[in-house]
Amino acid sequence: MAVRYRKELDTISPYVPGKPIDDVKRELGLDHVIKLASNENPFGFSSSVKEAVMKALDNVNLYPDGNATLLKAKIAAKYGVTPEMVLPTCGSDEMVDLIAKTFIDPGSQVVMAEVTFPRYFSTSKMMGAELKIVPMNNMAFDLEGFKRVITPETRLVWLCNPNNPTGTFFTRDQLIDLLEHISPETLVVYDEAYYEFATHPEYPKDSLDFLKKYKNMLVMKTLSKAYGIAGLRIGFTIGDATLLGLINRIRNPFNVTLITQAAAMAALDDDEFLIKIIENNHAGKHYLYEEFEKMGIEFVKTEANHIAFSAGKDATAVFNGLLKEGVIIRPIGGENYKTWLRVSIGTMEENQEFIRALKKVLA
Ligand SMILES: Cc1ncc(COP(=O)(O)O)c(C=O)c1O
Structure with a gap:
């Protein structure tokens, strides 16, 4: 058996x-x-990362700071939010997993695009979600299609802007229009892993400002792409402290290593x-x-x-x-x-x- x-x-x-x-x-x-x-x-990656890593190596007999206090403070200062609105993770991969575990019940309705980051699918499925998949419109997100399937019952919506793997984006106005359509009881996960590369004038560079109005939105970022430290595994999410507090209940206590915390601080400084x-x-x-x-x-x-x-x-x-x-x-x-x-x-x-x-x- x-x-x-x-x-x-x-x-x-x-x-x-x-x-x-x-x-x-x-x-x-x-x-x-x-x-x-x-x-x-x-x-x-930034040459300052190497220095920070070498220095941090002297202390690897110690556990990392489980709260990543200094890193949270650095991120908060850089992005104009409070440290309580920041949660670093072992890559944003870990956050996708934690979000699914925190917010999805068996049978919860979850909405995502047909061609997007595959971990949204597998983590939602893992939690027993009922997935509503929105077909692409010329390889881009069809946000009108999203609006048609999102109901007040929808538990979670996965958005990726610019999208992986299509590289397409949706505009600031389209994002606002969608957020206005979504119930405040539905979680909107807005993954901007490729934010730094986006140069189109209509791309929502001010997405973090949206958090003031839309408390149901979490913005995921990573240092794996433009910052070039994929091997160290660090991402962070910015959003409502209460939502992050729920996620924090199931986070592994030492999910971001001591070396990675030091490296991330250095990387974030090198504009x-x-x-x-x-x-x-x-x-x-x-x-x-x-x-x-x-x-x-x-x-x-x-x-x-x-x-x-x-x-x-x-x-x-x-x-x-x-x-x-x-x-x-x-x-x-x-x-x-x-x-x-x-x-x-x-x-x-x-x-x-x-x-x-x-x-x-x-x-
Ligand atoms: C859209 C998107 N989100 C999240 C991730 C995961 O990134 P990380 O290396 O921070 O786990 C990737 C990685 O390719 C990605 O493309």
């Missing part, structure tokens, strides 16, 4: 991360492999690094747009650090062909997107290498 487990697990597949470089080198006998699969920062990253991302994205256009490839304009494109043929075959050329990207997945892939914007050399490999694979 087999051990019994939660029936919800039958509806969930493990998260498939971007393939690691070493695996591809070993499996395909390649010396040189580039990874443009996980929306990582190709330019590394110059961030400016360089955003400029490089901009240049990389326009290079890729031009190359895609020359090749007649359908793509979606992005406000993030990745671009979704249709290879015009089976995405898995293209993905495997690119692997053989030493370039790791990833298919978008899903029944309706069989020819679609997502490439992270890399250094200019990496972008050029990707285009060379893509031309070869599609030839």
